[in-house]
Amino acid sequence: MPSLTITGTTRVFGTLAHPIDHVRVPSVMNPLYEKHGIDAVMVPIHVLPEDLEDAVRGMRANRSLGGLCVTVPHKVTIAAFCEEVGASGRRVGAVNAVRFDAERRMHGDNFDGQGYVAGMRAGGFDFAGKHVLQLGAGGAGMAIAFAVAEAGAASLSIANRTLARGEELAHRVHKAFPGCITRGVAADADPAGYDVAINTTSLGLHAGDPLPVDVGRLDPATVVSEIIMIPEETALLKAARARGHAVHYGRPMLEEQIKLIAAFIGTPFPSFEACSAGTSG
Known part of the structure; x- marks a missing residue:
């Protein structure tokens, strides 16, 4: 070089x-x-x-x-x-x-959202027609929500500790992309029934952080996706892999x-x- x-x-x-x-x-x-x-x-x-x-x-x-x-x-x-x-x-x-x-x-x-969607596509996942659970409504999560809807997701549920913030983001996303059904849900809402669960929160950056979702309540076929890059394998991804879920890392x-x-x-x-x-x- x-x-x-x-x-x-x-x-x-x-x-x-x-x-x-x-x-x-x-x-x-x-x-x-x-x-x-x-x-x-x-x-x-x-x-x-x-x-x-x-x-x-x-x-x-x-x-x-x-x-x-x-x-x-x-x-x-x-x-x-x-x-x-x-x-x-x-x-x-x-x-x-x-x-x-x-x-x-x-x-x-x-380019937060576009980069995320492109990274998922590079890993073989297409959002078109998919039902998506997004964990978190701040920072990069805002950009990712719009990009996921733009990529053709059938529905997007945004789970956030402050319900009103998730609902407000869901309203904005639906206004921009009315073909995607959007809603804000409580952070502890039932995570079953989704094709992919995306963690856009900071939970997982530090050892001892609680999981952002109860992996045991996800459908077996749900893909679990992370945007945290360090550590490469967060506690969420470890738990998901242990239960047989396909996972996508933050690096792409x-x-x-x-x-x-x-x-x-x-x-x-x-x-x-x-x-x-x-x-x-």
Whole structure:
């Protein structure tokens, strides 16, 4: 693999976050830039929420900066600075990728949901006509709900600790995709009768977390899907595999998002191989 050489023509991209120590996107993108001979580099950009407006002003002025991956806590607030936001970003009200055009205008969109659906398809699962139980209604879960409906799911039930939040998201999803029957349900609602159960909550990140769903109440044929990448096999996936369920890991969502974001910011990869570094975002 050729070594990364930075010159005056190198296009610079950033991962915008606070805190910054959990961010791994540069360690995924830079080896791919090297592998494919793309004259680009991605660096971490640490900005506090109260400094975001000043940071945006500076980034607009930096003509070497071609775009951004955006993660916590800036996904929502950065959208307000964009002159143009794509359909997914508008539905969710948040963006996780930004590109700068020649006039330094900002174009944003959200690829959480598209990346998730593409990852499931890569693993052989098609949402068309399926009945879906989604666990969680915040963060990436919002984008995933819209993407699942857009992918042709017959129905989507959103189980959330705060029932009203799940119901509100279900209403928004149905308004955007009326062909998908949507509803908000209580977090402890009966999980039987679904083709797939998706965990979009943070339960599973830490040892000792309770399971987000009672696996013993799922139908035997229900596929169990996770978006957490570290640990690779959460307690939910272990419990599901032990009971004979087909499972899908969180890693493919990242890999498909990387492809989509790279193309959006102007550095598409001719091919993609799984990367060894985990990420957050």
